[in-house]
Amino acid sequence: VCAPEWPEKGEEWSDGEDGTEMDCGLLQAMAEEDEEINVYNEETFGMDLDSHGTTDGHGDDLQFGKPSPPTAPPDPKPPSPRRVPSPPRQKPQYLPRTAPGHPGRFRGQRGGLGRGQMFEDPAVMRIVEGRPSLKVTKMHLFIMHAPMAPGSPVFSRQPLTPRQLYNQTGGFMFPPNRPCPSTPQPLTPKMMQLRFGANSPRPSPFYSPSSNPVQHLRYPGPVTQLHPQHKRLLSQKQHIKSEGWDPYCNLMTGKEKEWIIRLQMIQLQSENPYLEDYYYQEYYRRKEAKMAEEELGIRSKREPPKLTTPYITKTDSYTPVVHIEGSLGQVAVSTCYSPRRAIGAVHAEQKDTRQQRLEILSKIEKLFIVLLEVEETERMKTTVLSEAEEKRFMEKSQRKVAHIYSQLQDSGGEFLPFLLVSKGKKLVARLLPFLQRDSALKVLCIVTSNLPTLMSRDSDEALPVLYPPLRNVISGLTFSQLISLLKDLTSSESLTTYECLTLACQNKFGLSLLYALLSHGEKLLSSGVPLEPSIGDFETWTDVIFQVAGQLSQCSLVEPLLLPSNLLTLFCRYLDKRTVHQLKSNMESATGFLALPS
Amino acid sequence: MNYVPGTASLIDDIDKKHLVLLRDGRTLIGYLRSIDQFANLVFHQTVERIHVGKKFGDIPRGIFIVRGENVVLLGEIDVEKPCDTVLQQVSIEEILEEQRLQQQTKQETEKVKMQVLKDRGLSIPKADNLDEY
Numbered sequence: 001v002c003a004p005e006w007p008e009k010g011e012e013w014s015d016g017e018d019g020t021e022m023d024c025g026l027l028q029a030m031a032e033e034d035e036e037i038n039v040y041n042e043e044t045f046g047m048d049l050d051s052h053g054t055t056d057g058h059g060d061d062l063q064f065g066k067p068s069p070p071t072a073p074p075d076p077k078p079p080s081p082r083r084v085p086s087p088p089r090q091k092p093q094y095l096p097r098t099a100p101g102h103p104g105r106f107r108g109q110r111g112g113l114g115r116g117q118m119f120e121d122p123a124v125m126r127i128v129e130g131r132p133s134l135k136v137t138k139m140h141l142f143i144m145h146a147p148m149a150p151g152s153p154v155f156s157r158q159p160l161t162p163r164q165l166y167n168q169t170g171g172f173m174f175p176p177n178r179p180c181p182s183t184p185q186p187l188t189p190k191m192m193q194l195r196f197g198a199n200s201p202r203p204s205p206f207y208s209p210s211s212n213p214v215q216h217l218r219y220p221g222p223v224t225q226l227h228p229q230h231k232r233l234l235s236q237k238q239h240i241k242s243e244g245w246d247p248y249c250n251l252m253t254g255k256e257k258e259w260i261i262r263l264q265m266i267q268l269q270s271e272n273p274y275l276e277d278y279y280y281q282e283y284y285r286r287k288e289a290k291m292a293e294e295e296l297g298i299r300s301k302r303e304p305p306k307l308t309t310p311y312i313t314k315t316d317s318y319t320p321v322v323h324i325e326g327s328l329g330q331v332a333v334s335t336c337y338s339p340r341r342a343i344g345a346v347h348a349e350q351k352d353t354r355q356q357r358l359e360i361l362s363k364i365e366k367l368f369i370v371l372l373e374v375e376e377t378e379r380m381k382t383t384v385l386s387e388a389e390e391k392r393f394m395e396k397s398q399r400k401v402a403h404i405y406s407q408l409q410d411s412g413g414e415f416l417p418f419l420l421v422s423k424g425k426k427l428v429a430r431l432l433p434f435l436q437r438d439s440a441l442k443v444l445c446i447v448t449s450n451l452p453t454l455m456s457r458d459s460d461e462a463l464p465v466l467y468p469p470l471r472n473v474i475s476g477l478t479f480s481q482l483i484s485l486l487k488d489l490t491s492s493e494s495l496t497t498y499e500c501l502t503l504a505c506q507n508k509f510g511l512s513l514l515y516a517l518l519s520h521g522e523k524l525l526s527s528g529v530p531l532e533p534s535i536g537d538f539e540t541w542t543d544v545i546f547q548v549a550g551q552l553s554q555c556s557l558v559e560p561l562l563l564p565s566n567l568l569t570l571f572c573r574y575l576d577k578r579t580v581h582q583l584k585s586n587m588e589s590a591t592g593f594l595a596l597p598s
Numbered sequence: 599m600n601y602v603p604g605t606a607s608l609i610d611d612i613d614k615k616h617l618v619l620l621r622d623g624r625t626l627i628g629y630l631r632s633i634d635q636f637a638n639l640v641f642h643q644t645v646e647r648i649h650v651g652k653k654f655g656d657i658p659r660g661i662f663i664v665r666g667e668n669v670v671l672l673g674e675i676d677v678e679k680p681c682d683t684v685l686q687q688v689s690i691e692e693i694l695e696e697q698r699l700q701q702q703t704k705q706e707t708e709k710v711k712m713q714v715l716k717d718r719g720l721s722i723p724k725a726d727n728l729d730e731y
Contacts, residue, residue: 248642249613252632257609264607327635472647 265325275376331397357421364423367404371430374400378434401434407549415446420456422462430470440473441481448513449488452495455507463509467561470513474520479531482521485543489514501551505558512561518548545574553582557590607709608633608672615675617639621668625649628662637666648693650700653686654692 270276377397381390406427408415418424432440447454447470454463477485489504490497503511521541524531531537549571567587571580608630616630618639625648640664641662648655691717715721 246613246629248629248631250639251642252612256632257612260633260635261607261609 001349019436020380072093113245118460128378140331145443159493225507235592259326263327266324274379275372285513355415360421361423363407364418364421364427368427370404371427374404374434375430397434401431404431405435405439415443416450416453419447419450420457422458422460425462429465429469432466437476440469441477444473445485445488448485449492451489451491451510451513452500452503455503455510458507458509463507464561467509467516471516471562474516475523477520479521479524480534480537483516483533483537484518486517486521487519487540490544490547497547498551501547505551505555508558508561511558514548515560515562515564517568518570519546519566522564522566522570522573525573526566542574545570549575549579549583553579553586557586559590561589608637608639613670613676615677616672617675618672619663619670620664621670626659626662626664627656628659634666637669639664639666639669639672648697649685650693650696652684653693655687655688655690657690658672 048330211512268277274281374397377393380393404427407420408431415428419428428443432443435443445467490500491502495503500515566582568584571583576585612629612633615627617625617627618641619625624646626641626644626646628644629644630639632640640660641664644659644662645656646659648657681685712721
């Protein structure tokens with residue numbers, strides 16, 4: 001009759017009236033299911049299982065023999081010989097609390113498939129020994145599709161305590177044949193899936209145990225990885241010895257920790273880490289740069305950082321929740337496609353200054369987003385792109401730049417409202433390198449002509465951020481352009497030249513800008529390149545020189561952002577020795593540096 | 599040091615003594631032994647600490663498993679740091695008694711308040727019923 005053989009509790013099997021019939025029917029179902037399991041396993045893993053034989057020297061705890069063919073249903077294999085060497089593990093992990101009068105049925109090796117209905121006592125928990133059927137769910141894990149790096153240890157190994165062996169039951173994964181991660185194996189995606197889970201196959205005994213779960217977190221293929229410096233710091237931290245021995249420590253095995261870390265990292269995968277995880281990337285980039293600087297001793301030009309984050313092709317379809325094999329519950333995928341619903345902002349049409357400022361700020365924010373994209377494209381140029389792609393990117397960038405520029409211009413006021421806000425200054429400063437020559441020149445014009453206003457309303461002292469890009473623009477000016485700028489600078493509508501210059505001298509940015517302009521003029525004059533000046537240019541030039549010289553020698557100067565070295569040469573050309581000397585001392589006292597190494 | 603860039607992780611907190619505040623107001627202190635991806639926590643040698651005024655009492659609870667969503671905050675306890683607190687430890691019975699009294703007075707005042715509001719035709723929903731905002 002179809003009574004299942006249970007070595008230990010044989011006598012507890014009772015025969016209720018329908019017991020036997022149920023037994024037979026259920027066993028039949030069980031047998032069929034086993035058949036299905038076998039088929040599945042064959043398909044997935046191939047028939048390399050040493051099904052009826054010995055456990056091999058790997059100590060491969062999870063290798064199970066196939067149960068006997070279903071044609072002989074009442075013969076589930078006795079658990080002991082073929083299985084795990086350590087006896088305590090064989091104790092079924094369930095507690096069959098059979099209520100009095102209810103017969104309990106134990107699946108044993110048949111696999112815990114949650115056959116709730118076969119247990120009349122709902123208190124009997126499901127048995128998880130045996131091979132559960134594995135659901136292969138679609139995962140957004142790109143780890144699947146990449147070959148495993150040969151020789152990379154995937155899992156750390158720890159000395160197994162009996163308790164840990166005990167741990168291995170419960171939702172474990174069926175291992176593929178003889179997992180030996182040191183040898184490269186062609187892993188099918190399905191196989192890869194099954195390596196996850198807290199109870200994935202243990203590596204072979206010749207691995208040295210390591211308590212650092214992260215060291216072995218080597219994802220095969222293109223996956224977001226930790227920055228190498230980060231990894232190094234982590235491994236360093238591991239070596240810190242902790243005092244005192246905690247007898248309960250490491251209840252959570254390294255494997256389990258890895259599992260969690262992996263799970264969390266999966267959610268962090270990104271195809272554009274510089275955009276989505278900016279602060280982390282930036283932090284390590286700066287650290288690296290600092291270290292490199294210290295090592296080299298010189299401030300060499302920073303190369304674009306080589307990130308270990310390759311690009312991942314994201315799937316176009318988006319699932320809000322992902323079920324990861326081996327874990328209970330679902331994991332929310334954080335994407336930009338489903339952000340939290342924003343509070344519907346209502347735009348009021350008030351024209352008070354605070355509102356205006358907010359409007360400007362909001363515009364700046366929007367433009368910044370576009371600018372970030374442009375900068376990102378610029379950064380990506382360092383990677384190898386095909387000709388056509390590069391061209392396409394450049395066109396796109398240019399369009400975006402043009403968009404930002406026109407936006408800045410159009411909001412009645414021609415840049416000025418934006419420049420009055422410190423964030424706007426930053427935006428313009430970062431935009432300038434991307435602008436065409438004449439657009440950049442226009443910006444420079446605006447700045448110089450409105451210099452007094454800008455200086456007076458620069459409470460955050462954000463103007464200096466504009467200095468470097470503007471300096472670059474200046475260095476490309478023609479003489480006539482330079483002269484017109486100088487004219488703008490010195491002739492404001494409400495202020496005299498004297499006042500303009502005084503103001504400029506009192507302001508770091510203003511003074512630096514002035515110096516830069518003069519320096520460029522001197523460079524042009526002394527370079528011997530034909531200047532093609534317009535009428536009156538030279539007069540204006542000399543006028544400005546005298547005015548500036550007068551100003552500089554008299555009033556107290558602030559320290560400029562940069563003191564060009566050819567200024568005194570310029571002044572020597574036009575002024576007498578005494579004035580030059582006075583200028584020199586005045587300028588030097590402001591900076592503390594020599595104006596000219598003469 | 600964080601294993602997981604850009605996020606928080608409890609991996610480094612394992613096997614350390616922690617204090618956790620739960621959503622129902624309980625305070626538990628214990629050794630964090632295990633976690634999972636939902637921040638479900640397994641505490642070992644857990645002690646539930648009840649505070650009433652300047653007194654507190656510890657109830658030993660053994661092993662606790664806390665579902666992640668019920669955690670308000672969780673922090674490591676530095677066992678080496680000297681503890682100079684004004685709090686006074688009392689026995690379990692005493693602290694439970696104190697707690698009961700506290701609850702009682704609270705309920706009474708609440709009752710009075712509700713009555714007063716009711717008289718004026720107002721009603722304020724109780725905060726613990728609101729789970730969303």
